[in-house]
Amino acid sequence: MSALLILFVMASAAWTILSLYLSSRQIDAVSRHRDHVPADFTATVTIGEHHKAADYTMARERLSTIESIVDFALALAWVLGGINLLYAATAAVIPASLWRGVVFLIGTAVVGNAIGLPFAVYKAFILEQKFGFNRTNVKTFVLDRLKGWAISLVVSIPLLLACLWAMRGFAGLWWLWTWFGLLALMIAAPTVYVRLIAPRFNTFTPLSDEALRARIERLLERSGFRSSGLFTMDASKRTAHGNAFFIGFGKTKRIVLFDTLLQSSTPDEIEAVIAHELGHFRHRHVIFGLARGALMALGGLAAFGWLCKQAWLLPAFGIPFHDDALSLFVCILLFSVIGPLLAPASNWISRRNEFQADDYARLSVGAGPMISALTRLARDNASTLTPDPLYALVHYSHPSVPLRVKHLRSSEGVA
């Protein structure tokens, strides 16, 4: 075993152990507070709802610990012979060409998907079902998967072909060209998603509630926001979880409300949710997020470019073949152990953005409706109100609802 391979296995093991430790802390914190609704919520959350949130959070966390262990086993299986096995099998069918590389890389994704499938089935039909969130049926589930895979193939085959072609043709600077391609994809993605992909999964209908529409339009006008439409999405086809999102840039910006949100919330709360999303736009979080993502992709690809040039890379992983696709896959594996180092920083930025958006909502519609909307979302989605602080620091992309409510109250000067 080479030093690099030993380092890789140790780093993967360390992340898995850390993630199991954090999960156990989270389960412990939730279970310890299971019988007490936090003081700020005694008037709005019943003990039954609090129990449900605790049990749901713990059930999901237990599942994710099994997933972490399976992910670790898969990473081990890849580096301890799996890569060679899959590559030799691909090489037996496809002669040396760019296509062999593409098929090999897609093969690695197929293996990952196949292993993730039982978890997805369990999540939808057992876990979500048990807590009353599942609305999907076998037919929708199977169709979703097939459509998702078809779209992934349509997007990834040309991208992989172009990337492998650039690796061969532009030798030293292939990573820069790949980055340009990726950048174009990142910029086009929201529009493509809204126009071509999302409609294959859900039906979008213009918001029909006239009073609510007029109210939201007044809010948009006050904030100087132009959108190309207010839509509702039939999320209830799959789930009972409620949500709302803004998507797209410039003229194609759309506001989408889940029908599940509309069914459960008051107009005040819906207005607050939209004001919060407007806050993200006002503070340019979407553009900054995109710029951050593009910079990180540039850094990552530059590192890929350097690594792929090193003659020791493949031998260090015991790979006797020569193919750029293999170097690329090894880089992806290596980055899977570096990624967790960056996640807490990006989550920290994301949580700061959430507070800014909450402040924007407070100034537009007042703290009251925002607090009430957050409480309802936490209640309807069975989110825990008592997370472990360390777990939240590492994993949460949104501050916990109690922290957000506290922040809104203190900014408003309400005790």
Ligand SMILES: [Zn+2]
């Ligand atoms: Zn937000």
